[in-house]
Amino acid sequence: MDIQDIIKPENQVYRKPALLNDSHMHYCPGCSHGVVHKLVAEVIEELGAAEIAIGIAPVGCAVFAYNYIDVDWIEAPHGRAPALATAAKRLQPDKLVFTYQGDGDMAAIGTAESLHAANRGENIAMIFINNGIYGMTGGQMAPTTLLGMKTSTTPYGRRADLNGYPLAITGLMAQLDGTCYVTRQSVETPAAVRKAKAALRKAFENSMKGKGTSVVEIVSTCNSGWKMSPADANKWMEENMFKKYPIGDLKNE
Amino acid sequence: MEEVRLMKGNEALAHAAIRYGADGYFGYPITPQSEVLEVLEEQRPWETTGMVVLQAESELAAINMVYGGASCGKVVFTSSSSPGISLMQEGISYIAASEVPALIVNVMRGGPGLGTIHPSQADYFQAVKGGGHGDYHLIVLAPSSVQEMCDFMWLGWDLAFKYRTPAMLLADGLVGQMMEKVILPEPRPRRTEEQIREQCPWAINGRKNMRKRNVVTSLELDDELMEQNNLRFQRTYKEIEKNEVRYEAINTDDCDYLFVAFGSMARICLKVMEIAKEQGLKIGLLRPITLWPFPSKQIKEISQNVKGIMVVELSAGQMIEDVKLAVECKLDVKHYGRLGGIVPTPEEVLESLIAQFSINR
Structure with a gap:
C-alpha cells in the first residue's frame, strides 16, 4: 500500500478547521489560546454559522483573535467587548455574536460591562480565558491571580492585605437572572478539550435560541507568564488553579 | 409626513x-x-x-x-x-x-x-x-x-x-x-x-455568501502602517475642511463690530444687536454652525471691514483662540463670557462691548 492510498477523505480523522486561517499565531508555545481558538472555529463551522458569526475581540493576548478565526470581528477597547456585543446582537438578532475575553478584560476593567451584559440576559456567548495573569503586557497581576502567586507586579507573591483576593467572576455571573448557562472548563487534556468544545457549542446554541447569556470560562495556562514549561504549567494549573476555580457547570438551565 | x-x-x-x-x-x-x-x-x-x-x-x-x-x-x-x-x-x-x-x-x-x-x-x-x-x-x-x-x-x-x-x-x-x-x-x-451591505461594504454583519471577512479595529502595531492610517485620517479631515464649513452671517456686510458666537449665545447676540441698533451701533454676527471645521476664512474676510471682534461664549474663552488664529492677530479680538451655568443678559453683553472697545455713545 502506498501512502497516497491512505490519504483519502474517508480516512481523514483530523484536520485544521476551515475557519482557522493560515496566519502565524503570536501565542507562546503551550498557551491555551491556540486550542480554544481551534475549538471556536470548529464549533462555528459545525453549527453552519460561518455566515452569521460576529466575534468581539478584547484587549489582552487575544487582541489579535481577529487575525486567526475567519469570521467578522470587531476589536473592542479593553473591557468593553460585552457592550459592543450587546449592540451588535440587539441590532442584528439573527447573528451569532460572541465575546472572547481574558481575565483583565472580564474581571477587572470590564467588570461592569460583563456583569451588566449578563444581567440583561443579552443573547450572546462570552468566552472567558482565565490564566491568572496578564500575558500581553508581560506578566502582571490579574484579578484572578491566586494568593501567593508571583507576577511582575506581585514579585513576592499576591497578598490579600495588599492586593485583595482572587475574583471568581463566573460565580457571580451564575447568580444573575440573565444567564442561562455558566460553566468552567479547561483544555489541558484531550478529554478536557472535548468537554470544553461541547460547552462552547452549547453556549453558541443557547444564544441563537435566545435563552440569555452563556459564559464559558476556560481555566488556562500561561506558561510564559508563569515561567514554567507547558507540561509543568498544566500540572500547576490542575494542582492550584482548579482549587480556586473548580471545573464544571455553575449553572445549566 | x-x-x-x-x-x-x-x-x-x-x-x-x-x-x-x-x-x-x-x-x-x-x-x-x-x-x-x-x-x-x-x-x-x-x-x-x-x-x-x-x-x-x-x-x-x-x-x-x-x-x-x-x-x-x-x-x-x-x-x-x-x-x-x-x-x-x-x-x-x-x-x-x-x-x-x-x-x-x-x-x-x-x-x-x-x-x-x-x-x-x-x-x-x-x-x-x-x-x-x-x-x-x-x-x-x-x-x-x-x-x-x-x-x-x-x-x-x-x-x-x-x-x-x-x-x-x-x-x-x-x-x-x-x-x-x-x-x-x-x-x-x-x-x-441588503442596503447596508451595499452602502457599507466594510460593515460587520457576517460573511454572507462567504464574502471576505470584515474586521473593524483601531489597532495596528506595524508603525509604518499606523502612520499610513493616520495620513488617511488626515486626508479625510482635509476633505471635510474643504467641503463642510457651515456658518450663518447676519449684518456682516455693514457693521462696525462683529460678534462671533455659537449655539444659545448666538441667540443672545441677536438680541444685543437689536438693542445696539436702536442706539445707533452697527454690530454683525458670525455664527459658526460647524465648530470643526471652523469658518476661519469667512471670519478673516469680515475682520478686514470691522473695528473689532468680540467672541461671546459661556466659557472663560475657548472659541476665541480659533477666532484669533483666523484673524492672524491683525485685529483686536475681545471676549465676553459667563461661567458656571450663568447665562448673560443682552444688556451686559452690550455694556462689555462698549467698555472693551471704548465706544463713545
Whole structure:
C-alpha cells in the first residue's frame, strides 16, 4: 500500500478547521489560546454559522483573535467587548455574536460591562480565558491571580492585605437572572478539550435560541507568564488553579 | 409626513432620530438631557420602526454600544452632558480610529468636575480639539434652536456616513431645555440589511455568501502602517475642511463690530444687536454652525471691514483662540463670557462691548 492510498477523505480523522486561517499565531508555545481558538472555529463551522458569526475581540493576548478565526470581528477597547456585543446582537438578532475575553478584560476593567451584559440576559456567548495573569503586557497581576502567586507586579507573591483576593467572576455571573448557562472548563487534556468544545457549542446554541447569556470560562495556562514549561504549567494549573476555580457547570438551565 | 410641534430641544433630538430611520440609541441618564432617553422609551420605536433603545449601565458602556452598532454599519447615536461626555472620550477616539460613522450629542452643562446642571459652552476645546487620545477630529455641529436640534441630527448622520467619521452635536443646556416650534421632517424607513451591505461594504454583519471577512479595529502595531492610517485620517479631515464649513452671517456686510458666537449665545447676540441698533451701533454676527471645521476664512474676510471682534461664549474663552488664529492677530479680538451655568443678559453683553472697545455713545 502506498501512502497516497491512505490519504483519502474517508480516512481523514483530523484536520485544521476551515475557519482557522493560515496566519502565524503570536501565542507562546503551550498557551491555551491556540486550542480554544481551534475549538471556536470548529464549533462555528459545525453549527453552519460561518455566515452569521460576529466575534468581539478584547484587549489582552487575544487582541489579535481577529487575525486567526475567519469570521467578522470587531476589536473592542479593553473591557468593553460585552457592550459592543450587546449592540451588535440587539441590532442584528439573527447573528451569532460572541465575546472572547481574558481575565483583565472580564474581571477587572470590564467588570461592569460583563456583569451588566449578563444581567440583561443579552443573547450572546462570552468566552472567558482565565490564566491568572496578564500575558500581553508581560506578566502582571490579574484579578484572578491566586494568593501567593508571583507576577511582575506581585514579585513576592499576591497578598490579600495588599492586593485583595482572587475574583471568581463566573460565580457571580451564575447568580444573575440573565444567564442561562455558566460553566468552567479547561483544555489541558484531550478529554478536557472535548468537554470544553461541547460547552462552547452549547453556549453558541443557547444564544441563537435566545435563552440569555452563556459564559464559558476556560481555566488556562500561561506558561510564559508563569515561567514554567507547558507540561509543568498544566500540572500547576490542575494542582492550584482548579482549587480556586473548580471545573464544571455553575449553572445549566 | 412633516409635522409642526412645540417641544424641547432634547425632545426634538429623539423625534429626529426616529424619523431619520435610526437603528439604535444607547445612553445613560444625566441632566440636562435625560429627556432624550425618556422620549424614546415613551415613543417605543422598537414597535414601529424597529429601532433599538437601551439604557446602558454607564456612559462608557453607552459609547461602546454605539461603537459596536456603528461597526455594524447601523445608524446609531448616544447623548449625554459634559461629565458623561468626558467618560465617553475613550470610545470616541476608537470610533474615529476605526473609521465608523456615529453621532454623539453633548448637551453641555457647567464644569469642571460635577459642576452644575445649567448651560455652558465650556466643552468647546474637548469637542473641537480632540478630546480623546490621538490625532483625530470630530465634525462638530452647533445647534442654536430647537429646529436645528432636529435638523442637525440628520445632517450629523449624513456627514458621519459620508466621511466614515464620528460627528458631534455640541448643544448646551439652554438649547436642550428651551421649547420652540419645530417642523419634524417626514419619516424615512430604516435601511435594510441588503442596503447596508451595499452602502457599507466594510460593515460587520457576517460573511454572507462567504464574502471576505470584515474586521473593524483601531489597532495596528506595524508603525509604518499606523502612520499610513493616520495620513488617511488626515486626508479625510482635509476633505471635510474643504467641503463642510457651515456658518450663518447676519449684518456682516455693514457693521462696525462683529460678534462671533455659537449655539444659545448666538441667540443672545441677536438680541444685543437689536438693542445696539436702536442706539445707533452697527454690530454683525458670525455664527459658526460647524465648530470643526471652523469658518476661519469667512471670519478673516469680515475682520478686514470691522473695528473689532468680540467672541461671546459661556466659557472663560475657548472659541476665541480659533477666532484669533483666523484673524492672524491683525485685529483686536475681545471676549465676553459667563461661567458656571450663568447665562448673560443682552444688556451686559452690550455694556462689555462698549467698555472693551471704548465706544463713545
